[in-house]
Amino acid sequence: MSRMQNLTILGATGSIGLNTLDVAARHPQRFRIFALSANERIDALADLCLRHKPRYAVVAHADQARALGARLDAGATQILIGAQGLEQVSAHPETDCVMAAIVGAAGLAPTLAAARAGKKLLLANKEALVMAGPIFMDAVRTHRATLLPIDSEHNAIFQCLPSFLAGDLGSHGVRRVLLTASGGPFRETDLARLQSVTPDEACAHPNWVMGRKISVDSATMMNKALEIIEAHWLFGATPEQIQVVIHPQSVVHSMVEYADGSVIAQLGNPDMRTPIAHALAYPERIEAGVGSLDLSRVGRLDFAQPDFVRFPALRLGYRALEEGGTSPATLNAANEIAVAAFLERRLPFLAITAVIEAVMNEMRPRPLASLDDVLEADAAARRHAALQVAAMAARA
Ligand code: NAD
Ligand code: MG
Numbered sequence: 001m002s003r004m005q006n007l008t009i010l011g012a013t014g015s016i017g018l019n020t021l022d023v024a025a026r027h028p029q030r031f032r033i034f035a036l037s038a039n040e041r042i043d044a045l046a047d048l049c050l051r052h053k054p055r056y057a058v059v060a061h062a063d064q065a066r067a068l069g070a071r072l073d074a075g076a077t078q079i080l081i082g083a084q085g086l087e088q089v090s091a092h093p094e095t096d097c098v099m100a101a102i103v104g105a106a107g108l109a110p111t112l113a114a115a116r117a118g119k120k121l122l123l124a125n126k127e128a129l130v131m132a133g134p135i136f137m138d139a140v141r142t143h144r145a146t147l148l149p150i151d152s153e154h155n156a157i158f159q160c161l162p163s164f165l166a167g168d169l170g171s172h173g174v175r176r177v178l179l180t181a182s183g184g185p186f187r188e189t190d191l192a193r194l195q196s197v198t199p200d201e202a203c204a205h206p207n208w209v210m211g212r213k214i215s216v217d218s219a220t221m222m223n224k225a226l227e228i229i230e231a232h233w234l235f236g237a238t239p240e241q242i243q244v245v246i247h248p249q250s251v252v253h254s255m256v257e258y259a260d261g262s263v264i265a266q267l268g269n270p271d272m273r274t275p276i277a278h279a280l281a282y283p284e285r286i287e288a289g290v291g292s293l294d295l296s297r298v299g300r301l302d303f304a305q306p307d308f309v310r311f312p313a314l315r316l317g318y319r320a321l322e323e324g325g326t327s328p329a330t331l332n333a334a335n336e337i338a339v340a341a342f343l344e345r346r347l348p349f350l351a352i353t354a355v356i357e358a359v360m361n362e363m364r365p366r367p368l369a370s371l372d373d374v375l376e377a378d379a380a381a382r383r384h385a386a387l388q389v390a391a392m393a394a395r396a
Helices: 015-025 042-052 062-071 082-091 105-116 126-142 152-160 199-203 212-220 222-235 273-281 312-323 327-343 351-362 371-395
Strands: 005-010 031-037 056-059 078-081 097-100 120-123 146-149 174-181 242-246 252-258 263-267
Touching: 005 015, 005 082, 005 105, 015 031, 015 042, 015 097, 015 273, 031 042, 031 082, 042 056, 042 062, 056 062, 056 082, 062 078, 078 082, 082 105, 097 105, 105 120, 105 126, 105 327, 105 371, 120 126, 120 273, 126 222, 126 327, 126 371, 146 152, 146 222, 146 273, 152 174, 152 222, 152 252, 152 263, 152 273, 174 222, 199 212, 199 327, 212 222, 212 327, 212 351, 222 242, 222 312, 222 327, 222 351, 312 327, 312 351, 327 351, 327 371, 351 371
Parallel strands: 005 031, 005 097, 031 056, 056 078, 097 120, 120 146, 174 242
Antiparallel strands: 174 252, 252 263
16 A cells, blocks of 8 residues: 655646546545645635645635635644745645646746656646746756656556656657547537637537636647647657547547557546546556446547648647747747637637737747746747737737
C-alpha cells in the first residue's frame, strides 16, 4: 500500500478540479486534500472546504477571503490570498502532489512553482506549458519534478510510450504520435452558419463536459493546436512527428506509432476521471468511478483527416511551433483574449482565429530565454489582440 499523499488542487471549483476531488475521495487512505483554490464561486469553494477539510484554501482577493471565512469553522482551514497564496500551497514542503487545473495563463506561476519545488505535478493547465515550454521543462528536469499529463490525449500517449523515455522519440523506435480530436460541435456545421453561432452552442461539446474556455477552444480546434505544442514539449516530438486525426466518438484518446508499423492506442469512455486517476496513482492503478467501455454499444470507431480550411487554428498551432521562441505564448495570449470576447458576445465565432492570426502576423517571434520574455510576449499579445477585437467588432 502506498503512503498517504497530500494533494493540492489549483482550480478546485472547475471541471478538472471537481473530477480530481471525486477520484481522490474514493481513496481516503491514499489522498488527503491539503489545499484548494478558486478564483470565483466562493460558495462552491466553501462547500468543498466543509466536505474535504483542507489545511489551506486560496482565493483571489480579501473580500472573497472574508466571505469564505464566514462560512468555515474558525481555525479549520487557513485562507490565503492571490498569486502568493497559490505559489505557497504549490511549493509547500508538505504538499506531495499538485493538480494544476487553473485555466489559462493565470496558472503559469503556481504551476511553475510546483515544478521548481520538485513536486509530483499533474498538468491539466496546458496553457502554462504552451507559453513557457522550454523554461517549464527545464524546471521539471533541474528540480526532478514528476510531470504527468492530464490532458486525455497526452495521458494516452504517455501510457502508449515506453515507460522510461530519454532523448528523442526516434531513438525509442517511435515514428509518430497520433493526436485524436473529436472535431467539436461544429465539425459538420454549415460554414455560413458558423458566423452566427452563440457561446452556448460553441460550449455544447458532443462528448465532454468542460469549462467554457476549453469548450470554445474545442469548437475552433485551437485546443488541438495547443495540444500539438503540448505534445512537443512533453514528449520531444517534432512537428512532423505529430499528426492530428479526427475521431468523432472520443473513445481512442490518442495513439503512438512505432518504426515496425505497430500502432498502440489507449481507449476508454470519455471521462476525465480516467487520466486523473492514472496520474494520481501512477505507477499503480486505482478505481476512478468510470464504467467499462462497452465496445459493442459504441459499435464503430471513425477516423478522418482534419479540415485545415474549416479549422485554421490547426495551421496556427503548427506555425507557432515552427516559429518557436515567443510565438506559442503569443498564440495562447491572443486566443485567451479572443475567446473571452466571444464568450462576452463582443466577437463573432469565426473572428477568433482571425484575431489570433493577425496578432501572430504583427508580433515577430523573439527568443525565449527567461520567464520575463514569456510574460512580456503574453502582455504584448494581449494588447494587440484587444485592439484587433475592437477593430473587428467595429466592422461586424
Ligand atoms: P474551468 O473553467 O471549469 O475551471 C477553471 C478553474 O480555474 C476554476 O476553479 C477557477 O476558479 C480557476 N481560475 C480561473 N481563472 C483563474 C485565475 N485568474 N486565477 C486563479 N484561478 C483561476 O476549467 P477546466 O475545464 O477545469 O480546465 C482547467 C484546465 O484544464 C484548462 O487549462 C484546460 O485546458 C485543461 N483541461 C481541461 C479538460 C476538461 O475536460 N475540462 C481536459 C483537458 C485539459
Ligand atoms: Mg485534450
